[in-house]
Amino acid sequence: MKTAAKRALILELFEKQGGKCCYCNRLMVIGKDRNRPDAATLEHLIAGRRKGWTRRDNMAAACRECNGMRGSAMDWLMFKTYRLGEFWELITPSKRS
């Protein structure tokens, strides 16, 4: 994808998501220092260069930190629950009684 088209798509997704990361819901920044952990990046929900890879409904805006953490091993929905802290509550029973 060309850089200009990519930037336009990030902006579109950014606005659609109310400026929030699709995983951790933090407010992202756009057009500033792109190395910031809260900088908006283009994320492919389903990773891997298979059919549908560049489809728009496979795209979301994610902060750089989430984008860097996820890699391609984890399912996007599982990663989201993990980032929101729901995942561990689900699999780790509370020790407190």
Ligand SMILES: [Zn+2]
């Ligand atoms: Zn995030």
